[in-house]
Amino acid sequence: MKNLRAEIAKRLTEIQGCQFVSFTYLSKGAGELARHTLNIGFNYHTAVEKSVGELETIIALESADWSELQKTAANNVLASLNKTLAAHARGEQNADYTKRNQYIPLGNGVNINANDGTLQVFGLKHTKTVLVPGTYPHVNHRALTVAQDEIREKLTVGKFREFALDEDAIAEVKMSGDTYEFVPA
DSSP: OHHHHHHHHHHHHHOOSOEEEEEEEEOTTTOOEEEEEEEESOOHHHHHHHHHHHHHHHHHHHGGGOOHHHHHHHHHHHHHHHHHHHHHHTTOOOTTOTTTTOEEEEETTEEEETTTOOEEEEEEEEEEEEEEOOOOOOOOOOHHHHHHHHHHHTSGGGGEEEEEOOTTTEEEEEETTEEEEOOOO
């Protein structure tokens, strides 16, 4: 299993440019089994820049009809995106990023978790097909957090997802015409 994960990570890092990859993935928390198609090899900084433009357009076109909560949420998200761009300009990550300096990049969205050595894949969600629904616990978020999440989902960065290449999470990976199946021991 370890060699298969290493082979997949190697293949992912060798991909030139952006490409679609498919994962059949079992979520750790909810137990949901879903097929995710994502775009890897993208530039996160470019995605943040694009999201700033998207949000500025949304604000210009829609904010007249928004509540004060929605306006605050949009302004908070815009400030966060701009803070990320400023940090990138200094060669850093946004200080507010909860997983700041946790990953060692290998390329094309493949990273090693510096805390536990696991392989992680980052990509932009294209599609998701739920194969087996999970159990989704209710989370009691503040109204502002919910509003910010709703704004972020409309943006390119709202498609950003992370997947652990753990043997108990990945069932299948498809890329470049090849299929890799993980068979439990």
